[in-house]
Amino acid sequence: MPETIDEILAIAEGKSTLNPKTEREGLVWGHGSGDDRISFKTISNRFLAKGGD
Numbered sequence: 001m002p003e004t005i006d007e008i009l010a011i012a013e014g015k016s017t018l019n020p021k022t023e024r025e026g027l028v029w030g031h032g033s034g035d036d037r038i039s040f041k042t043i044s045n046r047f048l049a050k051g052g053d
Helices: 005-012 045-049
Strands: 026-031 038-043
Touching: 005 026, 005 038, 038 045
Parallel strands: none
Antiparallel strands: 026 038
């Protein structure tokens, strides 16, 4: 797991793994399972700058 928010945001930038011709919107991070599962989404700043919702 990255140590800073800046590192997490940098990882959120990049091409989609499902469609390498497009930029991804961000990443969903998750840890654990069942009732102990914790997850959050990092939205790409590049995606937001283009007017993404």
